[in-house]
Amino acid sequence: MPWKPPAPIDIYQLLPKTNCGKCGEPNCMAFAVKLVNLEAKVEQCPPLVEEETYRENLKKLRELLLPPVKEVVLRSPKKIVKVGGEYVLYRHELRYMNPTAIAIDIDDSMDRDAILKRIERIEKFEYEYVGQKLKLDLIAIRSTTNDPKQFAKTVQIVSENSSLPLILCSLNPTVIEAGLNVLTQNYKPLIYAATKDNWRELAELAKRFETALAIASPGDLDTLVSLVKTISEGYGIEDLVLDPGTFVGPNGLAYTLKAFTWLRYKATYDLWKYTGYPLLGTPISAWTLVEGDVTDKMWWEAVLATMLTTRYADILIMHSLEGWVLLPQVMWRFGLYTDPRKPVAVPPGVREIGKPNEMSPVLVTTNYALTYSIVMSDLEKSKINAWLIVIDTEGLAVDVSVAAKKFTGDKVLEVLKSSKLDEKVKHRILIIPGKAARVSGDIEDVTGWKVVVGPMDSNEISKFLDKIWASEKLKELTQT
Amino acid sequence: MSEHKQRKNVSEKSGRDEDVQRVSEVIGVLAKIAEALEKGIVELYNIDINIDEVELKLPLQILETLPIPVAITPPPKAVAEAKPEVQAGVAVAKAVEVVGKKVVELMTLAFEEPKLKFVGKVVEVKLGATRSEGGTRDRVIVLGGHELPPYYYLTGYKPPYPPAFGGDVFDMKISLPRAVRIVFGDALDNPEEWARIWVNKFGAEAVDLHLISTDPSIKDSPPEEAVKNVDRILQAVKVPVIAGGSGNPEKDVAVFNKVVEAFPSEGIVINSLNLDMDLEKVCPNIAKTNAVVIDFSPMSVEKAEEINRKVYTWIPRNRIMLDLNIGGIGYGTEYGFTAMERARLGALLGNELLQHPFNVGAANAWGAREAWMAMDPYWGPREIRGPLWETLTCIICLLAGADYFMMLHPLSVKVMKSLREYLFSEPKPRDPEKALDWLSAKIPVV
Numbered sequence: 001m002p003w004k005p006p007a008p009i010d011i012y013q014l015l016p017k018t019n020c021g022k023c024g025e026p027n028c029m030a031f032a033v034k035l036v037n038l039e040a041k042v043e044q045c046p047p048l049v050e051e052e053t054y055r056e057n058l059k060k061l062r063e064l065l066l067p068p069v070k071e072v073v074l075r076s077p078k079k080i081v082k083v084g085g086e087y088v089l090y091r092h093e094l095r096y097m098n099p100t101a102i103a104i105d106i107d108d109s110m111d112r113d114a115i116l117k118r119i120e121r122i123e124k125f126e127y128e129y130v131g132q133k134l135k136l137d138l139i140a141i142r143s144t145t146n147d148p149k150q151f152a153k154t155v156q157i158v159s160e161n162s163s164l165p166l167i168l169c170s171l172n173p174t175v176i177e178a179g180l181n182v183l184t185q186n187y188k189p190l191i192y193a194a195t196k197d198n199w200r201e202l203a204e205l206a207k208r209f210e211t212a213l214a215i216a217s218p219g220d221l222d223t224l225v226s227l228v229k230t231i232s233e234g235y236g237i238e239d240l241v242l243d244p245g246t247f248v249g250p251n252g253l254a255y256t257l258k259a260f261t262w263l264r265y266k267a268t269y270d271l272w273k274y275t276g277y278p279l280l281g282t283p284i285s286a287w288t289l290v291e292g293d294v295t296d297k298m299w300w301e302a303v304l305a306t307m308l309t310t311r312y313a314d315i316l317i318m319h320s321l322e323g324w325v326l327l328p329q330v331m332w333r334f335g336l337y338t339d340p341r342k343p344v345a346v347p348p349g350v351r352e353i354g355k356p357n358e359m360s361p362v363l364v365t366t367n368y369a370l371t372y373s374i375v376m377s378d379l380e381k382s383k384i385n386a387w388l389i390v391i392d393t394e395g396l397a398v399d400v401s402v403a404a405k406k407f408t409g410d411k412v413l414e415v416l417k418s419s420k421l422d423e424k425v426k427h428r429i430l431i432i433p434g435k436a437a438r439v440s441g442d443i444e445d446v447t448g449w450k451v452v453v454g455p456m457d458s459n460e461i462s463k464f465l466d467k468i469w470a471s472e473k474l475k476e477l478t479q480t
Numbered sequence: 481m482s483e484h485k486q487r488k489n490v491s492e493k494s495g496r497d498e499d500v501q502r503v504s505e506v507i508g509v510l511a512k513i514a515e516a517l518e519k520g521i522v523e524l525y526n527i528d529i530n531i532d533e534v535e536l537k538l539p540l541q542i543l544e545t546l547p548i549p550v551a552i553t554p555p556p557k558a559v560a561e562a563k564p565e566v567q568a569g570v571a572v573a574k575a576v577e578v579v580g581k582k583v584v585e586l587m588t589l590a591f592e593e594p595k596l597k598f599v600g601k602v603v604e605v606k607l608g609a610t611r612s613e614g615g616t617r618d619r620v621i622v623l624g625g626h627e628l629p630p631y632y633y634l635t636g637y638k639p640p641y642p643p644a645f646g647g648d649v650f651d652m653k654i655s656l657p658r659a660v661r662i663v664f665g666d667a668l669d670n671p672e673e674w675a676r677i678w679v680n681k682f683g684a685e686a687v688d689l690h691l692i693s694t695d696p697s698i699k700d701s702p703p704e705e706a707v708k709n710v711d712r713i714l715q716a717v718k719v720p721v722i723a724g725g726s727g728n729p730e731k732d733v734a735v736f737n738k739v740v741e742a743f744p745s746e747g748i749v750i751n752s753l754n755l756d757m758d759l760e761k762v763c764p765n766i767a768k769t770n771a772v773v774i775d776f777s778p779m780s781v782e783k784a785e786e787i788n789r790k791v792y793t794w795i796p797r798n799r800i801m802l803d804l805n806i807g808g809i810g811y812g813t814e815y816g817f818t819a820m821e822r823a824r825l826g827a828l829l830g831n832e833l834l835q836h837p838f839n840v841g842a843a844n845a846w847g848a849r850e851a852w853m854a855m856d857p858y859w860g861p862r863e864i865r866g867p868l869w870e871t872l873t874c875i876i877c878l879l880a881g882a883d884y885f886m887m888l889h890p891l892s893v894k895v896m897k898s899l900r901e902y903l904f905s906e907p908k909p910r911d912p913e914k915a916l917d918w919l920s921a922k923i924p925v926v
Contacts, residue, residue, distance in 0.1 A: 090825065092818045109922065118925070129810065144920050169919055195916075200584065219912030221591035234584035245915035252915075253899070254907035258633035265594045265632075274589060288917040294926055299868065303895065306872045310817075310879050311631075319923055324860030327850060328872050331810035340818050370811065374849070396779075397812055399847065400805065403727070403778050405756065437697060438728070457849065 002269050003087050005094075006064045008032040014057040014064075015045065022046045035065060038087065038094065068268050068276050069314075071098065072212050072239045074138065074165040075188040081137050081165050083241070083314040084278030089268040092340055099337040100309045102329065103138035103167050103317045105284060108145050108154040115154065119162045121321050127330060128377075130344065130369050134330035136164075140192070140317045141179065143170040148178035155179040159187065167192050167214075167317065173201035180209045190214055190241060190315075192280070194231065196223050203235045213237055214280055218245030221259060225274040232274075241315060242275070246282040246308065248289045248300055256281075257311060264312040278314035281305075287319050298325050305329045309336065343395030344369040348411075350419040351376070354385035358426045361386045361469050363454070363461070364412060364443075365433060366393040366401050375458040382462030387425065389415050398435040407436050409446025416447060429477055431468075433458070450477065593635060598828035602626040602835045603798045604641070607686060607749050607772055607884075608720025614745035614770070618718035621686060623801070623883040624837035629824060630881040633907045642904050643878060645885050645893045646686035646722060647678030648843050651701075651709045652693040657852040659866035660888055671709065672716040679717045682890035683897065686720040688751070689713050694735050695726035703738035710739055714746060722774075722886065724751035733762045744769035751839070751886075752776035752803055755787050763794035771799070774839045778805035779815040781823050785833040801884065802836040808848030808873050816840075820880035837883035845873035846888060867891040875899065 012032040019027040023044045025034060034040035042061045048054045071085030081101050088094045104122045106115055119139070127134040139162055143151045155168065159182065166189040168179045176191055183189060193216035194202035206213035215231065217224035224244055231237050244259035266275040283304035290300045302325045305316055309332060320326065338344060345367045353376075365375045367390050379386065391411040393401035401407040412430065416422055428449045432440060434456035444451045455464045467473065602624040609615025625640035649671050656668065667673040671689065678684035691706045693699040710723050723739050725732035736750050750766060752774040753759060766773060775791055777784035784802055791800060804823060806816035820838055827834040846852055851869035852862055859865065870892040874885050878899070887893050909915065 090818075090821050091814070092822045105923075107923070110925075114925070142919055144922055146920065171916070171919065192919075199586075203584070216916060218915035219909040222589065225591050226586060226588045229589050230584060230587045233587065245909065245912060247909045247915055248902070250902050250905040251907065252909040253902040254631075254633065254905055255909045257631050257903065258907040261632055262591070262594055266591075269594070282915070282918055284918045284923070285915060287923045288921045289914060294924065295864075298926075299895070302868060302872065303875060303899070306875050307879065310876055317918075319918075320926070322860060322926065323856075323858040324865050324868060327859055327865070328809045328869060331850070332813065332872065332876065335810065335812070335814035336817075338814060340814070368812070397807065400778050400807065400812065403754075403776075403805070404780075457853075459849075459853070 002089060002093060003068045003271065005036045005038070005087075008036045011035050011061065011064065014061050016047045016051075016054060018047065020047065035061075038065075038097070067097070068271050069264070070238065070240075070277050072190075072241060072278050073188065074101075074167075074190055074212060075186065076159075076163060076165040077184065077186045078163040079165055086264075086268065086312075086314070089264055089312075091336065095339045095341065096337045098314065099333050100313055101137040101315045102305075102326070102333075103140040103315060104136055104321060105140045105142050105169075105317060105319050106154065106158060107142040108147070108151045110154070112157055115157050116161055118321070119158065123162060123164070125321070125326065127327060129331060129334060130373050132334065134334060136326070136330075138167055138190075138315070139164050140167040140169050143172065143175045143179075146170070146172055146175060148172075148175050151175045152178040152182045156182045159183055165189065167315075169193070169317075171195060171198055173198055173205060176202065177205055180205060180211065183209075188212065192216070192317075193243060194227060196220075196227065199227055199231060203231045203237060206231075206237050206239075207235050212239035212241060214241040214243055216243040216245070218243075218247075219255060221262065228274045228277065240277045241280045242277050243280040243282065246285045246304060248286055248304065252289070253307075257307065260308065260311045260313065279312055280315040280317070281308035281313035282317045283308065284317050284319040298322055301325060302328065306332060309333050345392075345395030346372045346390065348390050348392040348415055350415060350421050351388040351390060353379045353388055354383065356385045356387050358424065360425065361431055361465055362389060362421065362425060362427075362429065363387065363431045364389045364391060364436075365458075366391060366396060366398050366407065368393060368395050368397045368401075371397050375461075378458040378461060384462055384465060386465075387421060389419075389421070389430075391415055398433045402436050402439055407439055409439070409443040412443050413447050416449075427474075427477075431464075452477065594632065596628055596632065596634065598628055600627075600828045600830040600832070600835055602824075602827055602837060603800075605772055605798055605801055605837050607644075607722070607747055609745055609747035609770055613747070615747055616714065616718070617720055617747065619685070619720070620747065621720055621884075626824070626881070627828065629828060631879065631903060639904075641883070642900050643883050643885065643896075644685045645887055645896050645900075646688045646720075647675070647682065647684030647890070647893065648688045648690060648886055648888045649674045649678065649713065650690045650692055651706070652699065654692065656888070657846050657862070657866050659852075659863045660846075662863065663890055672712045675713050675717045678890075679719055682893055684719065684887075684893060686722060686749075686884075687713055687717055688722040688724060688886040690724040691735060692724075692726050694731055695728055696731055697728075698726070700731075703735045706735045707738050707742045710743065710748070714743065720747060720749065722749040722751050729754070729756040729758070733757055736762050737765050740766050740769045740771045744771075746770075747772065749774065749801070753787065753791060755783060755790075759787075759790055759794075763791060767794040767796075772801060773799065774801045774803050775836070776803045776805070779812075779819045780804075781819055781826065781834070784819075784823060785831070788833045788836065797832075797835070800836050801839045802834070803839040803841065806840055806842070806844055806873060806877055808845035808851055808869055809876070810850060811844075811848045813873060813876055817876050817880050820877065820882060824881040838877070838881060839884045840874065840877045840882045840886065842870055842874045842877070842885045842892070843888040845870040871895045878903075 015028040017028050023031045025031040048058050067085045067087045069084045069086040072083050074081045082098045083101050085097045125136045169192040190212040193214040215227045247256050263275045266272040283301045286297050286301035290297045298320050301320050348367050393406040430449045431452050431454045437453045440451040604625040606622050608617040608620040621644045622641050667677050675687045693701040694706050747770050749772045754776040775787045804819040823834045851866045867889040
């Protein structure tokens with residue numbers, strides 16, 4: 001059976017029941033409901049955290065709300081990355097919690113300049129999307145030299161020049177130890193990885209330096225869970241991350257998909273504790289396992305990353321810094337980790353672009369957050385003055401809302417009336433998206449305004465308006 | 481310069497404590513300090529060390545009270561190279577550290593494979609018809625038949641039919657992304673040639689003809705013309721053919737009626753029926769033939785049940801596919817993905833209204849700006865971004881259980897066919913250790 005949230009009343013019993021409102025909710029019951037829906041965290045209740053009398057309750061609450069997949073926190077002095085903390089196998093069962101963290105590798109054969117350049121590219125990676133900045137999360141330092149001193153030097157350079165938390169990658173305990181020795185204590189890195197051959201030494205190190213520890217057991221799930229049991233119970237290490245092996249090609253890829261799925265299934269449906277840890281995939285494997293040129297390797301790295309993000313990976317180690325490899329990954333990750341219970345929508349209504357007047361064009365779009373933010377940014381870039389009508393398509397994009405009958409004359413009329421836009425402009429012309437051409441008739445019939453079908457993409461609006469909103473053209477339009 | 485985590489007052493604890501663990505911790509610190517001093521990379525603050533005490537008293541005490549130690553850690557290089565003045569201390573410290581540890585043995589566990597309980601089965605749907613079945617196709621495609629969610633690889637269960645990939649062809653010239661224009665060139669003016677290239681050169685397993693010229697707001701070409709276009713494709717290629725309308729509900733009814741009437745035994749796939757259509761005006765005619773229909777319910781599992789329930793009035797369940805729609809990555813892919821996952825699980829849990837193979841209009845991926853727009857050079861050429869976007873969108877749908885994919889770019893088809901081969905092979909890596917090659921490999925930085 002999958003994880004089921006506790007009943008709000010059971011949570012409520014453990015809260016202070018003072019309705020003090022410090023959490024931002026009107027009363028403790030409302031806060032309990034939020035906790036059960038995972039929309040709030042117990043730490044948001046100040047009395048619970050601060051007052052001695054609630055200590056027991058706080059502990060019980062945390063246990064009740066504990067996710068079947070442990071949340072592991074990686075830290076640098078400047079940043080915190082949380083991975084795992086998942087409750088469900090399927091997104092629609094609740095929601096996914098901590099987005100898959102993407103690590104990019106740096107290796108210890110690189111000279112200082114190469115390292116600095118790579119750090120800069122990793123940290124500067126950024127893509128603006130629905131008002132969010134999509135970024136990379138971690139740096140994975142690999143030891144290709146197998147020389148402890150060289151590794152320590154590399155870790156030192158990276159830690160002094162990057163703000164990101166780290167993964168230290170080597171099977172050699174001496175190398176890992178050398179790396180750990182140069183990190184300050186406000187780092188909590190992930191060590192990659194304990195295997196069937198080195199697990200004692202790596203567990204000792206993880207214990208001594210209080211780090212998170214990855215366990216790698218490629219192709220062998222029995223050994224993987226045996227190591228989990230041994231290390232978690234024998235050493236008391238709970239911050240574990242599991243890697244069942246990322247393969248490509250015949251047999252291998254199927255195994256990887258199977259292993260990730262089985263592990264997450266056992267954690268979330270059977271609540272089997274030895275599988276209840278974040279999972280780590282290595283799309284970087286494409287660089288050693290795929291034959292072909294560099295572009296082939298990058299393609300398969302992108303393919304692996306998307307597959308693993310979709311099938312439960314909580315951390316990915318990648319090599320490509322190519323924009324086209326990473327862009328779809330960070331965008332898909334964003335979408336997958338949105339809350340399916342909430343449509344990504346903005347409130348309907350009229351927005352003023354620049355300083356519109358009574359003769360400025362009136363544009364129509366949907367209230368899907370992405371459509372809206374793209375249209376807004378295109379309009380702002382083009383420095384035009386216009387009115388933008390945002391209709392309530394229930395968070396659907398233009399083409400989908402047209403297909404689903406949510407982009408209609410009635411919806412446009414609703415906004416025209418409520419905003420009194422018909423009193424603010426003198427003309428009666430609506431410009432609708434090219435993808436909504438099919439409903440132009442309906443909009444004309446219902447609103448009585450003339451409808452002009454605009455471009456297919458909003459980046460052409462400015463060009464389009466130059467043509468159509470010129471004085472003579474406009475005269476033609478207003479007269480017909 | 482860094483500090484150590486285990487800052488302790490060494491002298492305070494030493495020599496009078498039988499707590500083995502604590503003692504070994506203390507000694508561990510000493511060893512590390514010695515090591516660090518040797519490397520010259522650590523500065524120590526607030527640490528009070530009294531090496532003499534440790535050196536002389538501890539080992540004797542511990543050795544008396546503990547069993548013979550089992551060596552766990554090989555001495556690190558740095559210790560072996562310790563400077564003369566600390567060598568003795570380091571050696572002792574290391575020995576004690578080893579003694580102080582409890583030896584952990586591997587506790588073995590077996591990983592029991594998941595036991596999934598499902599009762600429903602997705603219907604098997606056949607696209608196309610061979611000569612013996614009254615059609616003229618050389619090959620047919622069978623989809624569906626699933627009894628478990630996709631890609632679980634449970635022992636004893638093999639999904640009966642793998643997914644299939646078809647190539648998109650339009651009945652008139654439309655604006656297409658550059659990446660697609662480059663590949664098909666002049667064939668884009670000639671749907672038959674386009675279809676032939678798809679099948680003969682790029683291995684499409686079916687052809688998706690989109691009769692968009694019938695759209696009243698485009699060319700409004702009559703249903704008779706649509707029939708001619710379908711016929712041309714049926715002549716040009718011998719794979720199953722999907723006949724798609726314009727999306728105008730009234731016109732599509734007229735077009736579909738003519739198409740199934742003209743080709744009643746070809747196993748034509750009608751793309752698609754939706755709740756805006758007058759279903760009673762088209763379904764009875766489709767029912768008389770061996771055509772398959774795709775029921776279209778954009779991102780709504782509830783509406784999917786509704787349309788399927790209606791269509792059952794006329795058309796047998798094993799001639800219905802379901803399309804829950806998909807957007808390209810960044811453009812609502814998660815809605816379609818989650819709708820598909822929900823619908824397939826519902827189907828397997830016994831909801832008969834959802835027990836249909838999924839169609840995916842993967843070409844929608846090109847609706848994402850990132851797939852076709854010229855961007856800053858950092859993001860790479862759109863000729864790569866486009867097909868990659870389509871491929872990755874397909875992969876996401878594949879993992880949600882999609883069965884048939886309508887695709888625009890041959891590279892996407894090629895990758896998806898390799899992927900299918902990989903995913904339908906036995907899940908057993910040939911050389912497990914190779915999964916860790918990346919750890920120490922020299923990988924070029926591009």
